Amino acid sequence: EAGVAQSPRYKIIEKRQSVAFWCNPISGHATLYWYQQILGQGPKLLIQFQNNGVVDDSQLPKDRFSAERLKGVDSTLKIQPAKLEDSAVYLCASSLFAGLSSGANVLTFGAGSRLTVL
Amino acid sequence: DAKTTQPNSMESNEEEPVHLPCNHSTISGTDYIHWYRQLPSQGPEYVIHGLTSNVNNRMASLAIAEDRKSSTLILHRATLRDAAVYYCILREISNFGNEKLTFGTGTRLTIIP
Numbered sequence: 001e002a003g004v005a006q007s008p009r010y011k012i013i014e015k016r017q018s019v020a021f022w023c024n025p026i027s028g029h030a031t032l033y034w035y036q037q038i039l040g041q042g043p044k045l046l047i048q049f050q051n052n053g054v055v056d057d058s059q060l061p062k063d064r065f066s067a068e069r070l071k072g073v074d075s076t077l078k079i080q081p082a083k084l085e086d087s088a089v090y091l092c093a094s095s096l097f098a099g100l101s102s103g104a105n106v107l108t109f110g111a112g113s114r115l116t117v118l
Numbered sequence: 119d120a121k122t123t124q125p126n127s128m129e130s131n132e133e134e135p136v137h138l139p140c141n142h143s144t145i146s147g148t149d150y151i152h153w154y155r156q157l158p159s160q161g162p163e164y165v166i167h168g169l170t171s172n173v174n175n176r177m178a179s180l181a182i183a184e185d186r187k188s189s190t191l192i193l194h195r196a197t198l199r200d201a202a203v204y205y206c207i208l209r210e211i212s213n214f215g216n217e218k219l220t221f222g223t224g225t226r227l228t229i230i231p
Contacts, residue, residue: 004161035221042205042221043162055216091161105209105217107154109161 002026004110006092012116018080021113025073025094032069033107034077035091043091049075050097079115087117122206127226130196138191138225140206145186150209152219153180153191155202162205162221165191201229 005024013019025032030051035043046065048056052072069075079086089112095105123141130136142151150169154162166173166180173180179192193200205224212218
C-alpha cells in the first residue's frame with residue numbers, strides 16, 4: 001500500500017512569513033496526526049483528527065498554527081507568522097482506528113517536512 | 119502524560135542481540151506499551167506493542183515485566199540497518215477520550231561493524 005505522502009520535503013522561510021504543509025494519509029485511515037519534531041527531541045503531537053473532526057489540539061499554538069482536514073482525507077498545516085523556534089520537522093501520521101480497547105492503533109508516519117526559519 | 123525512561127544511547131556489535139530497556143513505573147492498567155524507531159531522515163516506524171504478555175514479530179521481541187513497570191525491546195541479531203533512535207511509548211487514553219502516543223527522547227542505538 002502507498003505510504004503517507006507529505007510535501008514539501010524542505011522549506012526555508014524568513015521569520016514572520018507564512019508556510020503550509022500538506023499531507024495525504026493512507027487510504028481508509030480515519031485518524032490523522034501532525035507532530036512537530038525539533039532537532040534532538042522526540043516528536044510532539046500538535047493536533048489529531050478523527051475523520052474531519054479535531055479530537056485533540058491541546059498542544060497546537062493556535063495564535064499562529066492552524067490545521068484542517070477537509071472531507072476527512074488530506075490535511076494541511078499552516079504557520080502564520082513563523083518564528084525562529086518553529087524550525088523543525090513536521091511529521092504527518094495516520095492510523096486505521098482500531099478501537100480504544102485494542103491497543104493496536106499503529107501509526108504510519110510520512111517522511112516529514114523540514115522547516116527552517118531564518 | 120505517562121512517562122517512560124530510556125537510556126540516551128547504547129552501542130552493540132553487529133550480528134549480536136540487543137536489549138533496549140524502558141522504565142514506565144507510572145503505567146496504568148489500560149496503557150499499552152508501544153515501540154517505534156526512527157532511522158536517519160525518516161519518520162518513526164512501528165516496531166511492536168504489548169499489554170501484559172511477551173510479544174514476538176518479525177522485527178523484534180517485547181519482554182514485559184510481571185508488574186508492567188518496565189519492558190525490554192529485543193533485537194535478536196542486530197544489523198547496521200537497525201541503527202536508529204528507539205522510542206518506548208505508553209499508549210494512553212487522553213482527557214479528550216482519544217488515543218495518545220507521547221514520544222520521549224528515545225535511545226540512540228549505534229551498531230558497530
